[in-house]
Amino acid sequence: MTSLSSLSRAMLLGFLRDKTALFFTVLFPLMFLMIFGVIFQGSSAPKTEILQVGAVEILDSLPAEAKGIIQVTKSTDLNKGLEDVRKGDVDALIRQENNQIVLHYSQADQVRAGTVRSIVDSFVQRANLAGQPGRFQLRPEQVEDKSLKAIQFFTPGILGWAIATGATFGAAMTLVSWRQKKILRRLRLSPVRTTTIVSARVGVSIGVALLQTALFLGVATLPFFGLQLASSWWASIFLIIAGTLAFLAVGLVAGAVSKTPEGASGIANLLVLPMAFLGGTFFPLDDAPGWMQAVANFLPLSHLTEGMQDVMVRGLGVTSILPELGILLGFSVVVSLLAVKLFTWDDV
Amino acid sequence: MGKAIVVQDLKKRYGDVQAVDGVSFEVESGEFFGILGPNGAGKTTTLEILEGLRQADSGSAEIFGLSPWPRNPRLLPRIGVQLQASAFFERLTAREQIRTFASLYGVSPAKADEMLEVVGLADKANTPAEKLSGGQAQRLSIAIALAHGPELVFLDEPTAALDPQARRNLWDLLREINAAGRTVVLTTHYMDEAESLCDRVAVMDHGKILKLGSPAVLVRGLDSPTHISVELGVISLAAAKELAGPGDEVAEDGISLTIATRKPAVILSELAERGALAGLQVRGATLEDVFLDLTGREYRA
Ligand SMILES: Nc1ncnc2c1ncn2[C@@H]1O[C@H](COP(=O)(O)OP(=O)(O)OP(=O)(O)O)[C@@H](O)[C@H]1O
Numbered sequence A: 001m002t003s004l005s006s007l008s009r010a011m012l013l014g015f016l017r018d019k020t021a022l023f024f025t026v027l028f029p030l031m032f033l034m035i036f037g038v039i040f041q042g043s044s045a046p047k048t049e050i051l052q053v054g055a056v057e058i059l060d061s062l063p064a065e066a067k068g069i070i071q072v073t074k075s076t077d078l079n080k081g082l083e084d085v086r087k088g089d090v091d092a093l094i095r096q097e098n099n100q101i102v103l104h105y106s107q108a109d110q111v112r113a114g115t116v117r118s119i120v121d122s123f124v125q126r127a128n129l130a131g132q133p134g135r136f137q138l139r140p141e142q143v144e145d146k147s148l149k150a151i152q153f154f155t156p157g158i159l160g161w162a163i164a165t166g167a168t169f170g171a172a173m174t175l176v177s178w179r180q181k182k183i184l185r186r187l188r189l190s191p192v193r194t195t196t197i198v199s200a201r202v203g204v205s206i207g208v209a210l211l212q213t214a215l216f217l218g219v220a221t222l223p224f225f226g227l228q229l230a231s232s233w234w235a236s237i238f239l240i241i242a243g244t245l246a247f248l249a250v251g252l253v254a255g256a257v258s259k260t261p262e263g264a265s266g267i268a269n270l271l272v273l274p275m276a277f278l279g280g281t282f283f284p285l286d287d288a289p290g291w292m293q294a295v296a297n298f299l300p301l302s303h304l305t306e307g308m309q310d311v312m313v314r315g316l317g318v319t320s321i322l323p324e325l326g327i328l329l330g331f332s333v334v335v336s337l338l339a340v341k342l343f344t345w346d347d348v
Numbered sequence B: 001m002g003k004a005i006v007v008q009d010l011k012k013r014y015g016d017v018q019a020v021d022g023v024s025f026e027v028e029s030g031e032f033f034g035i036l037g038p039n040g041a042g043k044t045t046t047l048e049i050l051e052g053l054r055q056a057d058s059g060s061a062e063i064f065g066l067s068p069w070p071r072n073p074r075l076l077p078r079i080g081v082q083l084q085a086s087a088f089f090e091r092l093t094a095r096e097q098i099r100t101f102a103s104l105y106g107v108s109p110a111k112a113d114e115m116l117e118v119v120g121l122a123d124k125a126n127t128p129a130e131k132l133s134g135g136q137a138q139r140l141s142i143a144i145a146l147a148h149g150p151e152l153v154f155l156d157e158p159t160a161a162l163d164p165q166a167r168r169n170l171w172d173l174l175r176e177i178n179a180a181g182r183t184v185v186l187t188t189h190y191m192d193e194a195e196s197l198c199d200r201v202a203v204m205d206h207g208k209i210l211k212l213g214s215p216a217v218l219v220r221g222l223d224s225p226t227h228i229s230v231e232l233g234v235i236s237l238a239a240a241k242e243l244a245g246p247g248d249e250v251a252e253d254g255i256s257l258t259i260a261t262r263k264p265a266v267i268l269s270e271l272a273e274r275g276a277l278a279g280l281q282v283r284g285a286t287l288e289d290v291f292l293d294l295t296g297r298e299y300r301a
């Protein structure tokens, strides 16, 4: 075995045999996901809510029995209405352009989208049958959606948090306990290169992160939770790797400045937990005050979460990850340099 | 043969403790060298500077003509180190430990397992390092230091936690590797260990080398009395005092009666004649005495 593979193996075995670490980096976040998934499972509106902007003939002549399945609200502000659709406050916005019935809907919740389309479609057909055949045409338009069904929203968020926790704690704990237990000192006596030690840590952390991802997606896509992955979800793997690097660097700094594992875990928590709250892990930031969104912009976890949401559930293309990827990598480089500055082999 | 170690006027200070205070010595290739001294003498600090773990404040240290500081990857494969405090990976078994360390030197797992056997830990191969006894951990640490066949071995109190059997076994092992041409530097508190193993010893205290030479010469050069003890009551204090020569000391401590004498042969034959040999113990000069002689105070190991 090479130095790299044997050190990686030693780290991985140390991690896998540490039941507490295993629990907190893998099972704990997974539990969160499942709890949230169960709590918010039924969070789709029972009645289909449609926002009507301007006059729409087919709605104005809606039969009484239709009133039971849809609820129509009238509005004059198209832009605000479209924003409501994006956020998921209403299921769709309907308006009329000459003979075209334009239906703006969000694809975030595919079940709701399907329901609202088929309902409106049936109204159009009915109007056509009742009056002049082929008079009205339905023109469905998908809005770029911001609203996400609970599981769609939580999976990338909690996964991001799990990865951040795993990488930060992995790096901080290795560094501190290896320093405290004099293992670093012992390694320093061997001809192993520092880059090999670091690479082993990076490799193991990325491995753990990918394992977390597989587990999360495996659980979340179970029919019970119903996560639906968008087509370019795989691009999130790049984000996950970049995110792992960023949080490894954070962990190395936490590990470099603390003398004991307890201290390191405290600092790591202090860095990651607020990020989870401010960075959109547990609730969407769309309605958060401006200052919070501004703070979130500086946090690597927000970018990891945001990027993963874009490709995993919002259906954006692969290239959409580039800005977030760049930010995460840039963050990693800067913080790693700081970690290198603070690094010590020995605590005496 | 060349010099394995050359140390000149080495100094190292921690805060207001002058841990190493102007140490100079040389170790020949193939030599077995010992550093003796009480707790806090500066033995570990001296070794750590030689191993490249610490930077000296001043003075110079060379290993095979190379400086160990800053960390010198060309030197590292040639030396093997057993640290005073053992260091192992967390939650790995004895076998996994030695194999991991061995691989860092490009040593095969088979060779690593062999070393485990040599130090008598084959039956503990699957035990996590955390669960090894103090002496077993010490032996594992020594095995790790030796696995890559280093030319120069540093052992910091290798026998400190060992039972008498393991201690003898380790002595044999160390003699063997020394006989195979490897240089060994060890620290110890035990004169018998130094006497039995070392070609030369340096006696250290307060960061200074007080004396340097072969152990036999150190002890022989010492004009210290031999302590002869017998059971209390086999001879009266008065009779013992009569027996003792001028300058000899007689003392009782509630268990035995001790005569400190420079003519042990005379006293012993007198005691034998009187049939007063019950519980006889004869103790020659030891490190304690060398130390007492050098510093004028008790050895406080
Ligand atoms: N890291 C450190 N920081 C501060 N002081 C230290 C440090 N290491 C050692 N010392 C001090 O330096 C002196 C020499 O210590 P050293 O460990 O070299 O002694 P030693 O001869 O190995 O003792 P022992 O037989 O107990 O192992 C001691 O007074 C010790 O308190």
Ligand SMILES: [Mg+2]
Residues within 6 Å of the ligand: B043, B044, B045, B084, B156
């Ligand atoms: Mg010591």
